[in-house]
Amino acid sequence: MASSMKDLEINKAVDTASATSDQAAAKEKHDDKHQSTESIHSRDDSGIALDKTEAKKKWFHWHEPGTxxxxxxxxxxxxxxxxxxxxxxxxxxxxxxxxxxxxxxxxxxxxxxxxxxxxxxxxxxxxxxxxxxxxxxxxxxxxxxxxxxxxxxxxxxxxxxxxxxxxxxxxxxxxxxxxxxxxxxxxxxxxxxxxxxxxxxxxxxxxxxxxxxxxxxxxxxxxxxxxxxxxxxxxxxxxxxxxxxxxxxxxxxxxxxxxxxxxxxxxxxxxxxxxxxxxxxxxxxxxxxxxxxxxxVGKLDLTVLKRIFQSWQLYAFSIAYAFWSLTAGSYVMQYFELWLKALGTYSVPQINNIPTSMGAINFAFMVGTGIVADKIGRRGPVFFGVGCLLTFCYAVFTAWPASKGLKMAAFILTGCYGCYTPLLAASVNISCSNDPQLRAFVMAFMVSLGSAVVIPFQQYQFPSGDAPTFSKTHGWASGLVFVIALTLWTGFGIDFVQRIMTRNSDKKQHDSAEVPDSIDV
Structure with a gap:
């Protein structure tokens, strides 16, 4: 680039027509500056000319840039x-x-x-x-x-x-x-x-x-x-x-x-x-x-099954979803309603309306955590932050203090649990993006496993007859254990396993690529 600029300067000294060349070069440089990001979007594989207006990078877009x-x-x-x-x-x-x-x-x-x-x-x-x-x-x-x-x-x-x-x-x-x-x-x-x-x-x-x-x-x-x-x-x-x-x-x-x-x-x-x-x-x-x-994706043969069951994703994400299910977070709104009813101070409309605040928290966390995860490019810190909040809520339930306001706040804030589902689904989609069969199987298996393990757990650890304290079964204490496990596993465990497996995979690829140079005869 520097040598080309020097050539232009020499030409300018000996050729008056170089002014036109300078203007063209300047225009080309200006165009390159504004088109560098859109050149790859100028035309898709179907031959359709794409929208040339490329806005600044946003935290959210409904269409892919250049659509x-x-x-x-x-x-x-x-x-x-x-x-x-x-x-x-x-x-x-x-x-x-x-x-x-x-x-x-x-x-x-x-x-x-x-x-x-x-x-x-x-x-x-x-x-x-x-x-x-x-x-x-x-x-x-x-x-x-x-x-x-x-x-x-x-x-x-x-x-x-x-x-x-x-x-x-x-x-x-x-x-x-x-x-x-x-x-x-x-x-x-x-x-x-x-x-x-x-x-x-x-x-x-x-x-x-x-x-x-x-x-x-x-x-x-x-x-x-x-x-x-x-x-x-x-x-x-x-x-x-x-x-x-x-x-x-x-x-x-x-x-x-x-x-x-x-x-x-x-x-x-x-x-x-x-x-x-x-x-x-x-x-x-x-x-x-x-x-x-x-x-x-083709037929599900033994080769595919071997690849699936040897993958780290199947076990890492299934464990995460099982921990999430075993917190019984999806039933907390029911327990909230049963607690309000047991207090005897709220009307039936209030018993139905107050717990919907959990849904508002759920909605806000789904939006907020998705934005933050996309912004920082990592989901581990987001999992850990939400897990810490859930840990606080379940600690309150386990202690069951006299303060009605503290328990009310804990119930409402437990609504944050819902953001785990889209975050885990996104993590599966990203880590299995190159293998549609693995992605489909992991997604289905982890949900089935989570549903299976929570059936006996909520039945015996959170029986409605012992609500809302679950003191006989120590339900909240059991839930707290799995909240902590969920927080640590999703916050650090999955990333750690992924780094180890990626490093091993890269090493295998590097070793297989190191072959003796061919000798021309």
């Missing part, structure tokens, strides 16, 4: 129809998953004479058993039945079982129907995640998965508000208690979502018949995924 206008139009349609249904379905899923505890503290326990037993815990258990059994079955069916048919059908079926709950009068009836709800509802999470991954690029999935998960948090919160409103306005109407009306209204809310899914859900790029997508957009959707090297 063409045609691609933005395609993505807008996917967001409008595919993502909107995904969010609505997940909203209904968590609405129906949470409604049982709202009903329990809103008159069900007294009306049906459940008393101090563990009926609520068993309702949770039967639901979880249904989820564990139904998940693998749903994944198999999804390979032969169109998602546009299968997923809305599952939503309709589990909503029917939710509707039938309003007629229940015995605990065994609730157990059977809760199992059926879990069995049908198990299709929602893996099915929707699968379809989203078929349409969106990796760089587009993070923000949309976050929105998808947050819709479930809003569903948890809305269930409390709905039960509160029904208690004020529908108690005794039609000869039904307000808690029975909750199941009826949950069914009514699901019907428009079912119809919306049957009409607008786009299936996958390979078999879509969506009327709102042009033929070019359908072809472009397939091409976008192929550009990332994401092709069908």
């Amino acid at each position: 063409s206008k045609a691609d933005k139009k395609l993505i807008f349609k996917l967001d409008w129809f595919l993502l909107s249904y995904s969010c609505l379905c997940f909203f209904i899923k968590y609405l129906d998953q949470t409604n049982i505890s709202n009903a329990y503290v809103s008159g069900m326990e007294e009306d049906l004479g459940f008393g101090p037993g563990n009926q609520l815990s068993w309702m949770n258990t039967y639901f979880s058993i249904g989820v564990i059994i139904g998940g693998p079955i749903s994944n198999i069916v999804l390979t032969v039945v169109r998602p546009r048919i299968w997923l809305p059908s599952c939503l309709f079926v589990w909503s029917l079982f939710v509707l039938f709950l309003f007629k229940c009068n015995t605990a065994s009836q609730f157990y059977g129907l809760r199992f059926c709800v879990g069995l049908a509802e198990s299709a929602a999470w893996p099915g929707i995640q699968y379809v989203l991954g078929c349409w969106y690029k990796r760089s587009e999935m993070a923000s949309r998965s976050g929105l998808f998960v947050m819709s479930g948090v809003l569903g948890q919160m809305f269930s409390g508000y709905l039960q509160s409103a029904l208690f004020d306005g529908m108690e005794g109407k039609g000869g039904l208690s307000a808690w029975r009306w909750l199941f009826i209204f949950d069914f009514i809310l699901a019907i428009p979502v079912v119809i919306y899914g049957f009409i607008f859900y786009p299936d996958t790029p390979q078999n879509t018949t969506a009327f709102y997508l042009t033929e070019w957009e359908k072809n472009r959707a397939r091409q976008r995924i192929e550009e990332e090297g994401r092709t069908p």
Whole structure:
């Protein structure tokens, strides 16, 4: 570069025409400065000219920098129809998953004479058993039945079982129907995640998965508000208690979502018949995924299984998710409601409304931790920070001090537990990004393992009959042990294992690359 500048100066001294060359060089340098970051985005593999306007790097973007206008139009349609249904379905899923505890503290326990037993815990258990059994079955069916048919059908079926709950009068009836709800509802999470991954690029999935998960948090919160409103306005109407009306209204809310899914859900790029997508957009959707090297993963043979079970990711992330499940954090909102009810100073609407503050904390931490993790490029420190807060909360529960305000704050702040799910999912996606079979298996296995281990744990360590102190079973102390284990493992353990395994892998590659130089004869 320096020599070229000297040549220009010499030419300027002997040739008056060099002024024009200087201007051209200056213009070229100016253009290079502004186009250096956009040159790689100037045209994609499909030959589509991309948007040349490259803004400064932001902490958040909805589209990949340099996305063409045609691609933005395609993505807008996917967001409008595919993502909107995904969010609505997940909203209904968590609405129906949470409604049982709202009903329990809103008159069900007294009306049906459940008393101090563990009926609520068993309702949770039967639901979880249904989820564990139904998940693998749903994944198999999804390979032969169109998602546009299968997923809305599952939503309709589990909503029917939710509707039938309003007629229940015995605990065994609730157990059977809760199992059926879990069995049908198990299709929602893996099915929707699968379809989203078929349409969106990796760089587009993070923000949309976050929105998808947050819709479930809003569903948890809305269930409390709905039960509160029904208690004020529908108690005794039609000869039904307000808690029975909750199941009826949950069914009514699901019907428009079912119809919306049957009409607008786009299936996958390979078999879509969506009327709102042009033929070019359908072809472009397939091409976008192929550009990332994401092709069908093929058969699951012994070679693949050997690679999976020899991977460090399978064990590191499964242990993390098991620790997270064994904290029983997903049930703390129920325990919050039971504590408020046991105090005897709060009305039924207050018992349903106050715990929704946990959902607000959950929402805030999902957004905040995702931003921080992307900003610093590491998830270990974020895991550790959230784990320290959870440790404080569980320490308060274990000590169970006289201060009502301190316990109230601990319950509300425990809402931060929810951010672990998207952070762990992101960690799996990143560490297994080059192996789709490993990524899919690890994601499914860790969730199944977490669901399996928490069933006996919450049943025997956190029986609803011993709520909210769980002094007989030492439930909070057990939870505290797993919170500490979760904090240390996700904060330091996973990173340590990854560094060791990466170093060993690099060493093997380096050793295999060191071969004797060939000799020319």
